[in-house]
Amino acid sequence: MAGTVLYKKGPHWTRYSGITNGPDNGYRKFIRAAHHLTKYQISESNLMQLVRAIAWARHHHLLATTRTLPKPVDSERQLASMLKLDDARLEKALEDCDAATRAAIAEAENALPDIKWMTTDSEIDTLTIQTPAFENVRDAIHLALSNTKKQKNQRGRKAKPYQLDLSRACLKVWQEHCEPKTAKRLDFCREAFDAAGMPLGDKSLEALLSEAKRGRIK
Structure with a gap:
């Protein structure tokens, strides 16, 4: 499969370049x-x-x-690779992948009919945060991969x-x-x-x- 597994190179710049101040x-x-x-x-x-x-x-x-942003083929390659990871490595891949791939997964999570949540402790403060269970994350990755393949063949404006x-x-x-x-x-x-x-x-x-x-x- 063509494309690059960007998360293997460490945190991608699109995830950690900071929020641009607006006017x-x-x-x-x-x-x-x-x-x-x-x-x-x-x-x-x-x-x-x-x-x-x-x-x-x-x-x-x-x-x-x-x-210059990663190409759709890079997202496709990364999503396919993520499906082969165990929970710990998948969590790290989600942190380090480029913003477009992470957004595609979040978009797929929004489309899932039901999500199970797991509670984790925040590393920044004493609050606990809820994140989708890994089984749902993998469902979302499957859906994101399917969507990415379909989008390659679509014409016209893409949201x-x-x-x-x-x-x-x-x-x-x-x-x-x-x-x-x-x-x-x-x-x-x-x-x-x-x-x-x-x-x-x-x-x-x-x-x-x-x-x-x-x-x-x-």
Whole structure:
């Protein structure tokens, strides 16, 4: 199989290059718009969650447009390799693989009908964190591998994982505070994408939101 197993070379730069700071004016504009469009119903925690999602999407968008990223064939090779690993080596591979491969696995996890969670202790603080059980991780890797193979044969615009992640974050917050299907929902999402440096036309944004809704919004 062609491609490179990047995680064997240590942590990939796309995972550990840091979050790119966005323009302060863009974030302030989004915060003002979010308050206005939700009629000041949005909570502070949800607002900060969205700002972090915007920063993350902006970071990956800048990476995708300024540096040479791994090719889909590299993701395919890595996903196939991961299926042969035991739990400990799989956990390390998930930490070290490139961002696109990790995002493809996360995207597949969103599409799984049911997930078992396991609790682990955080190395940073005293909190415990929940992560999908390894059996579900392998199910997600199988699905991500299948999706990656299918995408090689698709034509036209392909939604990027970080765009879908931002779309889901927007939809989740909007549904908590507003009616799901209102005209202002598109305006709300557009403000987030503009703040992330990814302006999209109405049709492209609607298509992206529709694709995001097909996965599970957590």
